[in-house]
Amino acid sequence: NAGVTQTPKFQVLKTGQSMTLQCAQDMNHEYMSWYRQDPGMGLRLIHYSVGAGITDQGEVPNGYNVSRSTTEDFPLRLLSAAPSQTSVYFCASSRGGGTEAFFGQGTRLTVV
Amino acid sequence: GQQVMQIPQYQHVQEGEDFTTYCNSSTTLSNIQWYKQRPGGHPVFLIQLVKSGEVKKQKRLTFQFGEAKKNSSLHITATQTTDVGTYFCAGPWRGSTLGRLYFGRGTQLTVWP
Numbered sequence: 001n002a003g004v005t006q007t008p009k010f011q012v013l014k015t016g017q018s019m020t021l022q023c024a025q026d027m028n029h030e031y032m033s034w035y036r037q038d039p040g041m042g043l044r045l046i047h048y049s050v051g052a053g054i055t056d057q058g059e060v061p062n063g064y065n066v067s068r069s070t071t072e073d074f075p076l077r078l079l080s081a082a083p084s085q086t087s088v089y090f091c092a093s094s095r096g097g098g099t100e101a102f103f104g105q106g107t108r109l110t111v112v
Numbered sequence: 113g114q115q116v117m118q119i120p121q122y123q124h125v126q127e128g129e130d131f132t133t134y135c136n137s138s139t140t141l142s143n144i145q146w147y148k149q150r151p152g153g154h155p156v157f158l159i160q161l162v163k164s165g166e167v168k169k170q171k172r173l174t175f176q177f178g179e180a181k182k183n184s185s186l187h188i189t190a191t192q193t194t195d196v197g198t199y200f201c202a203g204p205w206r207g208s209t210l211g212r213l214y215f216g217r218g219t220q221l222t223v224w225p
Binding site: 058 | 121200
């Protein structure tokens, strides 16, 4: 049982490039979220989804897009990378809203 | 703005000393959850408290949920080097249909031998 799998683990982008961070879970969870973690800022919610086809913005959504075409996958797209998006990104899933969250291993992204 | 406050932001203790982190929400929560993140790792769920005034223990860790369901604390007795990491509280607002989790900024615990 893999849980929540994020790829890649590390990535370096040039300013202006686009990329997709992948997230997949095999627990049949309805609820999935993307967070970014910066020093001293804790976990800030970027986007979340309460089920396939349903997504909503969190507190820091600018510069990011998401879609949820299946229950298992919740990719995060950076449209035009900026140095301010240098961060560690975590994907999480849970059975429902407000329940125990399972986190992926994280993606460390550097934008130069 | 910050909805869930956690203090202190950093705590350095000598092995064997006790440690406490406090969590305060601006809004009543449905439940409170605690997570631990080891250096270089990802957050891992520790526990969930649901009832007003609830207290739960896990070995040397004691978790409390306030009577008003707006605050919580995590107390570690006799810290060990394995306790090193950042401890986060999180909870959904009571009455929220989507159940979005609001995280505190975490307390980073350092334990020196």
